[in-house]
Amino acid sequence: MSEFRLPDVGEGLTEAEVLTWHVAVGDVVEVNQTIVDIETAKSVVELPSPFAGEVTALLVPEGTTVPVGTPIIAIGGPTGPIVPDDASSLVEGEASADGEESAEEPAVQSAGEKREPVLVGYGVRTASTRRRRRKGESASAPSEPVEAALGRVATIDRRALAKPPVRKLAKDHGVDLLEVPCDGPVVTRADVEAFIAGRRPEPQAAAPTSAPVAAADGDTRIPVKGVRKATAQAMVSSAFTAPHVTEWVTLDVSATMELVERLKSDRRFAGVKVSPTLVVAKAVCLALTRTPELNASWDEATQEIVLKRSVNLGVAAATDRGLVVPNIPGADRMTLLELAEALGELTATARAGRTQPAQMSGGTFTITNVGVFGVDAGTPILNPGETGILCVGQIDRRPWVTGTPGGADERVEPRWVTTLAVSFDHRVVDGQQGSRFLADVASILRDPALALTF
Amino acid sequence: MTVPVHTPGSETARPVTTPSTVDTELVQLLTPEGRRVEHERYAFDGDDESVRSLYRDLLLVRRVDHEAHALQRHGELGLWAQCLGQEAAQVGSGRALRSQDFAFPTYREHGVAWCRGIDPAKLLGLFRGVELGGWDPAETGMALYSIIIGAQTMHATGYAMALQRDGAVGTGDPTRDAAALAYFGDGASSQGDVHEAFVWASSFNAPVVFFCQNNHWAISVPLARQSRTPLVQRAAGYGFGGVRVDGNDVLAVHAVTQAALQRARDGEGPTLVEAVTYRMGAHTTSDDPTRYRDSAEVEAWRHRDPLARVERYLRELDTPESFFTDLQTEADDLGAHLREACRSLPEPDLGALFDGVYADAHPELAAQKAEYLAYRDSFDTEGGAA
Structure with a gap:
């Protein structure tokens, strides 16, 4: 009887899933006949049989992931096992x-x-x-090189094993790693954290008043104030007064990415940051010319819809202090270069924590870029007083169907793809306007040349 | 235009004419349908018996490749780089070598190794991780497999320059004049090493043939990303001749390589041969080509198979069926031999590591080896490995 052990088919794989058996118990197989498909971390691979003979057992059911080295099939023969060489010598x-x-x-x-x-x-x-035992290891003195080797090992043993970040964690907390109890040979982050938690009561000094406070029940209580408080109030007011509708579209923005690259090497744009966000901002301004209803405000008191004269383009920025949404007044009248300069200034100011309240008021439309956090899309909540907000997801390499539908050139190829989502206030506009706006923005990002048609 | 070159035997520079031009037209002598065609400059110089002999090589090389690939899937090899689809390029060029010539392979030239008389079992040790090489380069006229992409083109150029200095070029003695044959791929053509090798070979008019197997894929990077022009055109920039050949036509590859090698041996300098072929398999057993290339492309190349056209031609000639069945038996025996040989490859004696570093004895290394052996012998060993 020969057992075929799951091989490492891809240089360092540790496991694979048995997908499909091509043979059943009782089948007679030949050497190199395909017996099973396995799926590794790299690909689906057909395994040929190393043995000839009758299949006596399938040892791993389909759909099961097993480590490399696990016997997966037993093959023997009516005339006795045909066991080549390595399997027998292995046993x-x-x-x-x-x-x-x-x-x-x-x-x-x-x-x-x-x-x-x-x-x-x-x-x-x-x-x-x-791990062979050394000759006379216990009785006679080891030879010189062996002694040297042992000496080195002994030195190493005096130091606890831990990964560098764990070492740093221990050091930062004044923990001697040798004192930390651990299960395995290596001290883990969890071990260190448990150790720190265990000794916490004694050295705990008076906590600074502004910092989060550990409550008696062990939970942490953070006072709501500043930007957090303002954001909370704004979101509640917006979410529960303006009925939100969110629509989204996923699109190929490879042409936009090319444009960005071209602009980066353009001398006129040398001093400014050129990013996909810049093109999105321009596209929003252009699309708002065709759908000005999205650049509007609901006036509850007068029961009027106010169409704004200019686009004051808000850009949501995550800062150390929290979310701020400064805006660029008159963004719709700016050239691309001016817009780039304004965006750069706005983000730099926000990041430095120097955004003034005046810069955050009077916005008419907002862009929020959640893509920077590595996510695909979101359902944004309107900045209070505004009618539309565009959410940009991450721009990622994705498979995309290109070419003429059904034509010979139709194929899947890697493209830059992103998802845009727009939320709008359904009191002010309907799906028609919201959709037209989103489709317009998408069309420009798909093919920036279409900006000429606005 | 003339360029001064250093030639052996004369210490003064002598002008030579710039070598022949670059021809981008594909040389073909045997169509995929198995029909012989004439070419104005190249002809296969063998008879039908030699075509049969080439077919035997092609078929056995394909079997070696298939068997080694299966051995990897059995868990017996860590890796294997298939030459499937490139057999004609390798056998056609390998068979054009003379015994005094020297081949510098990549890690995929199993067909060239076969032509150099290397037991295919010797190819396996490297891929099983129990050998650093596998054969004696001096004895076989073939360097060890080069894993570094393109590095061997430099070795080949250096070797060719040494041939010049040994006076083994252009003497007119067919048993003495020799050349180097450097193998590389379309991917390697983008490497700096290959550029340097071309420059040196050109500057010194070295007797080297640069044999590029353009198999269209550098792992997952398509040919279109490597070059906007046929690769053979690059030769013009370096100042030597180039020829483009159907790499799946063993007769054309043989004729073209033979001519290029002869030019080199005669002292007429380097040639770039672009053998247009296709990597039918994965880059290596660790690769999954379905992730990046179209199955329709693979299918199209299947119709240009290097073996099928020779078989069609031979069957047209009324080659007896026994020729094919005998060959099949020979291939089966070869497969069994490979499986057996692979499984009985000894574990390496690490003491041998010290022996391949310098050509001559080296006292420092000898001391290190003695120390290592003493350490190894301090263990209870049955297998010999440490």
């Missing part, structure tokens, strides 16, 4: 190694049982087969 090798150890050195065996994945030829062998 013998293991048996003799184990036998030797259990006879001579039972203490080592339990520790040596750990399976050690190896790259080729033998699936997985037990670590003990490699």
Whole structure:
């Protein structure tokens, strides 16, 4: 009987899923006949049989992920097992190694049982087969190089093993890693944190008044004030007065990315930051000329809809202090270069925490870029008093169908793809206007040349 | 235009004429349908018996490749780089070598190794991780596999320059004049090493043939990303001749390489051969080409298979069926030999590591080896490995 152990088919893979068996118990297989499909972290791979004979057992069911080295199929023959070479020698090798150890050195065996994945030829062998006992190790003095080696090992052993970030964590808390109890050979972050938590009561000094306060029940209570408080109030007021509708579109923005690259190398744009956000900002301004209803305000008191004369384009910025939404007054009258300069100034000021309240009032439309956080899309909440907000997701390489539908050139290719979402106040506009605006922005980002048509 | 070159035997520079031009037209002598066609400059110089002999090489090389690939999937090899689809480019060029010539392969030239008489079992040790090489380069006239992309083109150029200095070029003695044959791929053509090798070879008019197997894919990077023009055109920029050949036509590859090697041996300098072929398999067993290339493209190349056209031609000639069945038996035996040989490859003796570093004895290294052996012998060993 020969057992085929799951091989490492891709240089360092540790496991694979058995997808489909192409043989059943009782089938007679030939050498190199495909017997099973496995899926590794890299790809789906067909495995050929190393043995000829009758399948006597499928040892791993379909859909199961097993480590490299796990026997997956047993193959024997009516005329006795056709066992080539390595499989038999593997079994013998293991048996003799184990036998030797259990006879001579039972203490080592339990520790040596750990399976050690190896790259080729033998699936997985037990670590003990490699760890040979040195001649006369206990009785006679070791030779010089051995002594030197032992000396080095001893030195290393005096230091606890831990990854650099864990070392830093320990150091920052004045923890000696050697004092930290741990399960394995390596001190983990959890070990250090548990250790710190355990000794917390004694050195705890008076907490600074402005910082989060640990309450008696162990929860942390953070006073709501400043930007957090303003954001909370604005969001409540917006979410519960303006009925939000959110629509989104996913599109290929490769042409926009190319434009960005071109502008970056344009001498006139040398001093400013050119980003996809800049093109989005321009596209929004252009699209608002066709759908000015999105650049409007609902006046509850007078029961009027106020169409704004100019676009004061708000840009949401995450800062250390929280979310701020400064705006660029008259963005619709700016050239692309002016817009780039204004955007750069606005973000720099926000990041530095110097945004003035006046810069945050009077906005008429807002762009929020959640893509910077690595997410695809969101359902943005309107800045109070505004009718529309555009949310830009991350711009990512995605498979995209290009070419003529059904034509010979139709194919899937990697493109820059993003998702845009627009939320609008349904008191002011309907799906028609909201959709037209979003489609217009998308069309410009898809093909910036269409900006000429606005 | 003339360029001064250093030639062996004369310490003064002598002018030579710029070598032949670059021809981008594809040389073909055997169509995918198995029909022989004439070419105005190149002809296959063998008879039908030699075509049969080439077919045997192609088929056995494909079997070696297939078997080694399966051995990797059995868990017996860490990696394998298939030459599937490129057999004609390798066998056609490999068979054009003379015993005194020297081949500098990448890691995929299993067909060239076969032509140099290397037991294919010797290819496996490297991929099993129990060998640093596998064969004696001096004995076989073939360098060890080069894993570094394009590095071997430099080795080949250096070797060719040494041939000049040994007076083994342009003497007119067919048993003495020699050349170097450097293999590389379309991906390597973008490497700096290849550029340098071209420059040196051109500057010194070195007897080297640069044999580019353009298999269209550098792992996942398509040919279109490597070059906007046929690769062979690059030769013009360096000042030597180039020829583009159907790399799946073993007869054309043989004829073209033979001519290029002869020019080199005669002292007429380097040639770039672009053998247009296709990597039918994955880059290596660790790669999954379905992720980046179209199956329709692979299918199109399947119709230009290097073996099928020779088989069609031979069957047209009424080659007896026994020729094909005998060959199949030979291939099966070869497969069994490979499986057996692979599984019985010994674990490496790490002491041998010290032996391949310097050509001659080196006292410092000898001391290190002795120290290592003493350390190794302090263990109870049955297998010999440490």
